[in-house]
Amino acid sequence: QSTAPMPNDALYQALGAKPGLQALMEVFVAGLKADPRIGVQFKDTKSSYLQEQLVDQFCVVSGGPCKYEGADMKAAHKGMDINKAQFNALVEVLQVAMDARNIPFATQNQLLARLAPMHRDVITAH
Numbered sequence: 001q002s003t004a005p006m007p008n009d010a011l012y013q014a015l016g017a018k019p020g021l022q023a024l025m026e027v028f029v030a031g032l033k034a035d036p037r038i039g040v041q042f043k044d045t046k047s048s049y050l051q052e053q054l055v056d057q058f059c060v061v062s063g064g065p066c067k068y069e070g071a072d073m074k075a076a077h078k079g080m081d082i083n084k085a086q087f088n089a090l091v092e093v094l095q096v097a098m099d100a101r102n103i104p105f106a107t108q109n110q111l112l113a114r115l116a117p118m119h120r121d122v123i124t125a126h
């Protein structure tokens with residue numbers, strides 16, 4: 001009865017915990033830079049920096065024991081005029097990266113469901 005609630009890190013574990021997220025973000029950021037639709041928006045991005053931010057953010061989002069210290073999503077994407085098609089392109093690049101890392105479809109969908117609400121802060125153009 002007095003047991004403290006266990007943090008639910010099932011999704012984090014399914015993603016392979018920290019090493020799994022690091023490997024995934026390496027593939028993801030490389031895919032973003034190479035993407036014909038949105039690659040240009042990441043041309044000045046330092047891959048190692050963005051990967052680190054994304055590892056921490058996805059760790060938190062999936063219930064892992066991390067702290068995300070980057071900008072909130074609204075501030076991070078302010079002035080970028082990101083539209084829905086660009087947002088969807090990023091999601092596709094993430095799906096391709098998750099496939100490449102052999103992440104099960106159900107796990108993929110759970111992660112995407114937790115990222116989806118961020119569209120409100122990221123998309124600022126039509």
Ligand code: HEM
Pocket residue numbers: 038041042044045046049050053054057069070071072076077080082086087088090115116118119122
């Ligand atoms: C669910 C969707 C998204 C998530 C979770 C996400 C996450 C992040 C994170 C964590 C950062 C780092 C913030 C910081 O440095 O403090 C970032 C930066 C950035 N994001 Fe996003 N983002 C998303 C969508 C997008 C989209 C759709 C685009 C453009 C097509 C985009 C372009 C960028 C760019 C250009 C940066 C700056 C990278 C740099 O040069 O340091 N993001 N994003």
